[in-house]
Amino acid sequence: MTFSTSSSRVASTTQVPTTTTTTTTNTTPSFTLGLVRCKENDKILLINREQPPHLGKWFGIGGEIKDTSISPLDSLNIQINNQSGLDLNNFINRGILKWEIYSKEDNQDKSNNSKVSKYEEKIHKIFHKNLKNLNIPVSGSLYIFTSDISLKQYENYRTPLKYNEDMGILDWKSFDWCLNEFNYGIVDFLKFLLPIVFNSNENDLFIVKYYDLDLIETLYKPGDAIDVSTW
Known part of the structure; x- marks a missing residue:
């Protein structure tokens, strides 16, 4: 597998609104994400989540940092062991991922009386109600860590x-499977x-x-x- 080192990538040309549905967020990441790879066969360990967020989808292992008295890496190691039974000591800090969730209402053009359908409005209200009930901020961030294991360990x-x-079912998935457009x-x-x-740094x-459930833009900014003022 060849890894890209592109410094920026945009997933779509949709214009991003200037405000989210909340005004402030804690700049210290509150979550971790661990990605375990066997480089020799291009397989990655994923979990089919049985808890929101990402209910029913394949994701890396990790979760909320509940004990702020320990390091993010120590928190991840606890989560990895709890969710998979693995005890790995070679995780590398690969940086921070920030997410921003915009409401489609934020970008309505009021000058031409643009409106969403009743169905879209209902889905929007349910979606943001669920975000609030699950205590998921509309903007936040997580630490990313990766670990490479040997073919024998795999x-x-x-x-x-x-x-x-x-937590859900764990399974090894190929990179080609993960990246398939379908x-x-x-x-x-x-x-x-x-x-x-796997080529980035801390x-x-x-x-x-x-926009609500739709991923509209992705950016990679080395360094x-x-x-945090650049976030």
């Missing part, structure tokens, strides 16, 4: 496996991350932007995670 970790009954079963921004993230910043 062969010894047999999947599919449901290690934690509350694969709608994977969390969409992973298709943006995977070709880049100072890199990834940005994903949504920009250092200065």
